[in-house]
Amino acid sequence: MERFTIVESAHVVPERVVTNDELATFMDTSDEWIHSRTGIHQRHIVSNESTSDLATTVAEKLLAQANLSANQLDFIIVGTMSPDYLTPSVAQQVQGRIGATNAFAFDLSAACSGFVYTLSMASKLLATKYQRGLVIGAEVLSKLVDWEDRSTAVLFGDGASGVLLQQTVEDTGLLAEALKTYGDQSEFLTAGRQRNSNHFVGDIVAADPYFHMNGREVYNFATRQVPAVLSQALETAQLTANDIDVYVLHQANARIIASIAKRFGQPIDKFPTNVVNYGNTSAASIGILLDELRATGVVHQGQKIALAGFGGGLTAGALIIQL
Amino acid sequence: MERFTIVESAHVVPERVVTNDELATFMDTSDEWIHSRTGIHQRHIVSNESTSDLATTVAEKLLAQANLSANQLDFIIVGTMSPDYLTPSVAQQVQGRIGATNAFAFDLSAACSGFVYTLSMASKLLATKYQRGLVIGAEVLSKLVDWEDRSTAVLFGDGASGVLLQQTVEDTGLLAEALKTYGDQSEFLTAGRQRNSNHFVGDIVAADPYFHMNGREVYNFATRQVPAVLSQALETAQLTANDIDVYVLHQANARIIASIAKRFGQPIDKFPTNVVNYGNTSAASIGILLDELRATGVVHQGQKIALAGFGGGLTAGALIIQL
Numbered sequence: 001m002e003r004f005t006i007v008e009s010a011h012v013v014p015e016r017v018v019t020n021d022e023l024a025t026f027m028d029t030s031d032e033w034i035h036s037r038t039g040i041h042q043r044h045i046v047s048n049e050s051t052s053d054l055a056t057t058v059a060e061k062l063l064a065q066a067n068l069s070a071n072q073l074d075f076i077i078v079g080t081m082s083p084d085y086l087t088p089s090v091a092q093q094v095q096g097r098i099g100a101t102n103a104f105a106f107d108l109s110a111a112c113s114g115f116v117y118t119l120s121m122a123s124k125l126l127a128t129k130y131q132r133g134l135v136i137g138a139e140v141l142s143k144l145v146d147w148e149d150r151s152t153a154v155l156f157g158d159g160a161s162g163v164l165l166q167q168t169v170e171d172t173g174l175l176a177e178a179l180k181t182y183g184d185q186s187e188f189l190t191a192g193r194q195r196n197s198n199h200f201v202g203d204i205v206a207a208d209p210y211f212h213m214n215g216r217e218v219y220n221f222a223t224r225q226v227p228a229v230l231s232q233a234l235e236t237a238q239l240t241a242n243d244i245d246v247y248v249l250h251q252a253n254a255r256i257i258a259s260i261a262k263r264f265g266q267p268i269d270k271f272p273t274n275v276v277n278y279g280n281t282s283a284a285s286i287g288i289l290l291d292e293l294r295a296t297g298v299v300h301q302g303q304k305i306a307l308a309g310f311g312g313g314l315t316a317g318a319l320i321i322q323l
Numbered sequence: 324m325e326r327f328t329i330v331e332s333a334h335v336v337p338e339r340v341v342t343n344d345e346l347a348t349f350m351d352t353s354d355e356w357i358h359s360r361t362g363i364h365q366r367h368i369v370s371n372e373s374t375s376d377l378a379t380t381v382a383e384k385l386l387a388q389a390n391l392s393a394n395q396l397d398f399i400i401v402g403t404m405s406p407d408y409l410t411p412s413v414a415q416q417v418q419g420r421i422g423a424t425n426a427f428a429f430d431l432s433a434a435c436s437g438f439v440y441t442l443s444m445a446s447k448l449l450a451t452k453y454q455r456g457l458v459i460g461a462e463v464l465s466k467l468v469d470w471e472d473r474s475t476a477v478l479f480g481d482g483a484s485g486v487l488l489q490q491t492v493e494d495t496g497l498l499a500e501a502l503k504t505y506g507d508q509s510e511f512l513t514a515g516r517q518r519n520s521n522h523f524v525g526d527i528v529a530a531d532p533y534f535h536m537n538g539r540e541v542y543n544f545a546t547r548q549v550p551a552v553l554s555q556a557l558e559t560a561q562l563t564a565n566d567i568d569v570y571v572l573h574q575a576n577a578r579i580i581a582s583i584a585k586r587f588g589q590p591i592d593k594f595p596t597n598v599v600n601y602g603n604t605s606a607a608s609i610g611i612l613l614d615e616l617r618a619t620g621v622v623h624q625g626q627k628i629a630l631a632g633f634g635g636g637l638t639a640g641a642l643i644i645q646l
Contacts (some may be wrong), residue, residue, distance in 0.1 A: 002451060016523065048525040076504075086467065086515025087404045087434040087635030088506060096506020104502035104640070106440050107432035111410040117429050124447035128325060129500070143519035143528075144409065177452070179427035181399075183411060183419020192409025192517070195532060196466035200339065202371040205466075207530065209518060312410030317427070 002123035003173040004165045006323065009291040010061035011161035012054055013044035013278060020154070027150050034154045035276075039254025043157030043279030045142045050084045052093035054160035054284075055138035059094050062134060062164040070098040075133035076105040077122055079114025079283035081191065081312060082140045083107055090138055103133065111189070112250050112311025114283025116179070116319055119163070119307070123174045126167050136162035137283030144191045146210040155252075156211070157279030161287025172322045175304070176237035178229040179317040188217040189312045222256045222310045227263045229318040230308055237320045241266055244320070245303040246293065250310055251275040251285040260308075272298065282311065299323070325446035326496040327488045329646065332614040333384035334484035335377055336367035336601060343477070350473050357477045358599075362577025366480030366602035368465045373407045375416035377483035377607075378461035382417050385457060385487040393421040398448055398456035399428040402437025402606035404514065404635060405463045406430055413461055426456065434512070435573050435634025437606025439502070439642055442486070442630070446497045449490050459485035460606035467514045469533040478575075479534070480602030484610025495645045498627070499560035501552040502640040511540040512635045545579045545633045550586045552641040553631055560643045564589055567643070568626035569616065573633055574598040574608040583631075595621065605634065622646070 019042045020031035034040055046054075055078055063070055078091035088096075091105035110117040115137040122135045138160035147153050195207035226249070234241060241264040249257050254273050261271040274289050281288060286307055293299035303323045310316040342365045343354035357363055369377075378401055386393055401414035411419075414428035433440040438460040445458045461483035470476050518530035549572070557564060564587040572580050577596050584594040597612050604611060609630055616622040626646045633639040 018523065045523045046519075047523065050519075050528075075502075081410045082517070083409075083432065084517060085513055086406075086517075087432070087513060088509035089432040089434075089636065092433075092504050092506040092509055092636040092638065094506065095504045096509055099507070100504075103504060104440070104638070105504040105506065105636070106638075109406065109410070109412040109430035109432065110415075111412075117427070121444060121447070124444070124451050128447050128450050140519065142521055142523060143517065145521065147521050147523075179398075181415050181418045181423075181426060181428040183415040183417065183428065184422070186411035186415055186419055190408050190410060194405070194407060194409075194466065194515070196369075196373075196463065198465055198468065198470050200341065200368045200370065200465060200470075205373075207532075209530075313412065313415040313428070315415065315427070315429075 001173055001175055002127040003168050004123055004126045005168040005172050006163050007166050008062050008065040008164040009294050010058050010065060011288040011291040012057045013159040014046045014049055016045050016047050017042050018045045023154060027153065029150045029154055038155060039273065039275045040279045041276045044159060046140050046158050051080055051082050051138050051140045052084050052090045055090050055094045055136050056097045058136050058160045058162040059098050059134055062162055066164050070100040071102050073100045073103040073133055074130040075125055076100060076103050077118045077135055078107045079110060079118035079137045080107055080139055081109060081111045081282055082144055110315050111313055112252065112282045113309035113315035113317045115286040116307055116309035116317035119319060120177050120179060122165055126165060132166045134162055134164055136160060137287050139282045139284050141282055144209055144211055151215060152211045152213055155280050157281050159278055159281040159284040159288055161284045161291055163287060175320040175322050176233045177319045178232035180229055182314040185221060185314045188214040188314060221314055223259045225316045226260050226308050226310050229316045230306060233318040233320050243304055244306045246299050246305045247271045248286055248290050248305055249308045251289060252280045324496055324498055325450040326491050327446055327449045328491040328495050329486050330489050331385050331388040331487040332617050333381050333388060334611040334614040335380045336482040337369045337372055339368050339370050340365050341368045346477060350476065352473045352477055361478060362596065362598045363602045364599045367482060369463050369481045374403055374405050374461050374463045375407050375413045378413050378417045378459050379420045381459050381483045381485040382421050382457055385485055389487050393423040394425050396423045396426040396456055397453040399423060399426050400441045400445055400458055401430045402433060402441035402460045403430055403462055404432060404434045404605055405467055433638050434636055435575065435605045436632035436638035436640045438609040439630055439632035439640035442642060443500050443502060445488055449488060455489045457485055457487055459483060460610050462605045462607050464605055467532055467534055474538060475534045475536055478603050480604050482601055482604040482607040482611055484607045484614055486610060498643040498645050499556045500642045501555035503552055505637040508544060508637045511537040511637060544637055546582045548639045549583050549631050549633050552639045553629060556641040556643050566627055567629045569622050569628045570594045571609055571613050571628055572631045574612060575603045575634065
């Protein structure tokens with residue numbers, strides 16, 4: 001067990017809301033079509049904010065809520081697939097902007113499993129040398145969306161979320177984890193191909209910012225592999241599905257979540273979703289949902305919760321956490 | 324102390340060599356100018372290889388040298404600032420290509436401190452739950468270089484390197500670390516700005532793949548902050564500079580390394596360099612040098628070595644390792 005406590009959670013989404021109806025004004029789609037297949041009604045899209053802007057807002061909220069100053073942080077890790085730059089990383093920008101002079105910072109690239117992978121790494125830092133740090137998931141996916149491609153444009157949204165984690169001597173923290181990667185299926189979901197076009201290059205690689213997704217394959221992957229990682233993590237923790245109070249899953253598609261709840265014979269109430277309001281925000285989704293559930297008291301101290309991410313890589317991961 | 328053993332090391336560079344003299348055929352520069360300021364005579368540049376190609380070759384070498392099969396790996400972490408895609412990550416591509424079915428994989432973005440940050444994270448994984456993994460630094464920086472800008476074009480090269488790490492009960496592994504980030508200075512070294520140009524955006528952000536560097540500021544940063552992180556790590560390990568057998572530093576510039584050796588009052592022999600042959604390969608440089616030093620026996624079991632990375636972010640980091 002890697003001991004830690006979740007001191008605070010926070011999230012932010014851009015003000016600008018883009019509804020399914022608005023998409024239907026310039027794309028051959030409809031609210032009914034999108035909602036029945038994905039559970040999504042709207043998403044938030046940036047006007048001028050960058051990924052580091054959203055992540056910095058989350059970091060500032062976490063510090064204010066905890067009444068901590070930035071120099072009390074030991075690390076900042078940002079899970080993202082939509083950084084502003086290849087260098088500096090988003091986490092390094094955040095570190096500089098909040099003045100976290102004692103924190104080291106880096107980004108972790110694991111797409112929609114980013115929040116789970118990042119939280120896992122943070123748990124290892126807290127279990128060894130470090131006292132306190134931020135785990136943030138931050139995405140501006142709208143810059144990776146081809147807004148002429150209705151098969152992907154309807155799915156994604158922008159946002160950021162995070163948790164402030166701290167070492168503890170209490171019996172809280174990570175009971176078990178199962179992190180898996182399926183790179184042999186990486187071609188089913190790609191985005192942000194970087195160009196290589198200098199005069200030393202044989203075959204020029206053109207830049208292609210956009211998402212390309214085999215929706216059927218990713219759907220099948222998620223409904224098969226998320227139960228697999230959850231089962232593995234439960235087994236390691238010597239728990240059953242009934243022992244988990246709340247399942248906080250990556251919000252890609254409400255149907256995937258319903259399918260997983262059914263697979264475990266669990267009431268759908270234990271699998272809350274908010275994809276209706278945000279779409280798929282990749283590494284930000286689990287933290288946004290977790291923050292909302294903590295605010296309403298659905299998730300609280302003393303519970304056992306399961307987090308599960310899945311998506312690009314392809315990747316999947318489950319964490320069992322004692323709050 | 325995080326215990327582990329470096330089982331194997333490996334590196335690869337593209338076949339194509341670009342000498343300073345070749346650069347001088349299409350750029351207003353000269354071998355004398357470049358070499359006197361940086362110590363660089365040549366660099367290796369890809370023709371058709373991608374970052375994941377180079378990283379996969381390193382992974383295959385490591386497994387072959389250790390006589391292990393890919394499914395015996397628990398994790399693969401790649402430090403890179405020049406991935407092929409924003410998703411999948413390089414590490415996920417490598418995982419799929421070598422068939423490391425039991426390994427999870429992700430990229431870590433910390434530019435020229437990538438190798439040190441990545442090795443630190445791996446040490447925490449090995450100190451908690453995992454048995455064995457690969458740490459790889461892989462870069463195709465030539466795609467981020469503006470080959471018309473002589474202030475940066477002469478500095479960088481392509482390559483990849485890695486180590487196979489394993490849990491151990493011996494007293495070897497990480498004696499101490501000092502990881503630092505200086506995001507308030509991030510504008511002194513940027514590369515790979517990602518575009519945001521969809522019709523929801525207010526002010527369009529244009530893509531800019533290229534390096535932009537304030538050479539003087541980065542030089543000053545390196546000569547000040549690398550000694551600082553090395554001193555901090557030595558102090559934590561309760562060692563002095565004399566106790567370190569070999570200093571394996573990020574290879575950005577031979578003059579930076581000479582300045583640091585002098586600062587510590589150490590013979591320059593304890594600060595080997597190979598920047599003359601490769602230029603600055605960012606996250607790959609420390610692993611390339613470490614592999615060459617192990618091959619020639621300069622670095623061997625029983626020694627204490629110090630690794631130090633520095634660069635984009637800005638970031639710096641030092642590790643003291645008992646071999």
